Amino acid sequence: GNSVTQMEGPVTLSEEAFLTINCTYTATGYPSLFWYVQYPGEGLQLLLKATKADDKGSNKGFEATYRKETTSFHLEKGSVQVSDSAVYFCALSTGGGNKLTFGTGTQLKVEL
Amino acid sequence: EAGVTQFPSHSVIEKGQTVTLRCDPISGHDNLYWYRRVMGKEIKFLLHFVKESKQDESGMPNNRFLAERTGGTYSTLKVQPAELEDSGVYFCASSQFGQGKETQYFGPGTRLLVL
Numbered sequence: 546g547n548s549v550t551q552m553e554g555p556v557t558l559s560e561e562a563f564l565t566i567n568c569t570y571t572a573t574g575y576p577s578l579f580w581y582v583q584y585p586g587e588g589l590q591l592l593l594k595a596t597k598a599d600d601k602g603s604n605k606g607f608e609a610t611y612r613k614e615t616t617s618f619h620l621e622k623g624s625v626q627v628s629d630s631a632v633y634f635c636a637l638s639t640g641g642g643n644k645l646t647f648g649t650g651t652q653l654k655v656e657l
Numbered sequence: 658e659a660g661v662t663q664f665p666s667h668s669v670i671e672k673g674q675t676v677t678l679r680c681d682p683i684s685g686h687d688n689l690y691w692y693r694r695v696m697g698k699e700i701k702f703l704l705h706f707v708k709e710s711k712q713d714e715s716g717m718p719n720n721r722f723l724a725e726r727t728g729g730t731y732s733t734l735k736v737q738p739a740e741l742e743d744s745g746v747y748f749c750a751s752s753q754f755g756q757g758k759e760t761q762y763f764g765p766g767t768r769l770l771v772l
Binding site for chain 2: 549577581587588589590591594634636638642643644645646647648649650
């Protein structure tokens with residue numbers, strides 16, 4: 546079956562620090578990969594996605610590259626801000642129904 | 658354009674009671690999904706509607722859970738009778754059909770606490 550493993554949090558960083566949240570996956574077939582973000586008090590929002598190997602998804606300064614050889618989709622940002630504090634979920638989908646398989650989420654706290 | 662809405666935002670009930678959650682998808686979205694996050698764990702798929710039909714209900718935990726989507730518009734998820742382990746956040750998501758349109762848009766979730 547499909548599964549997603551992401552690094553456990555919480556992750557605490559100072560503003561302007563470099564961020565990496567690791568995500569690896571196991572899937573049948575060729576999955577699409579996603580990062581969703583949940584800000585405090587809000588629902589899940591799609592942050593970025595990649596649908597095939599070597600694709601790079603990017604949004605709001607965040608990037609992730611679909612690495613088939615290492616089955617990974619690590620999230621990076623060069624300089625985090627306090628407003629990036631949120632829970633980040635790595636996810637994948639396969640097949641026609643497109644149901645999402647999520648990781649456990651990583652809480653990020655950015656301090657001044 | 659309105660996003661996915663869910664009602665109620667919070668619900669606290671006692672074990673054995675019944676609770677009904679509602680989801681209104683984005684207008685024109687034929688796909689509707691229910692997910693659940695139990696405290697501290699991953700978000701898990703419950704089921705998928707295409708219009709009014711259940712496409713995949715492989716994630717429904719047991720027969721205490723009943724989902725419907727009347728007329729292919731809004732959806733309800735009823736838990737009867739509720740148990741302690743049903744506590745968690747229930748998310749609804751919707752999407753369109755078509756290549757490149759499969760992004761799922763999520764609602765804010767319903768936080769259910771069973772005492």
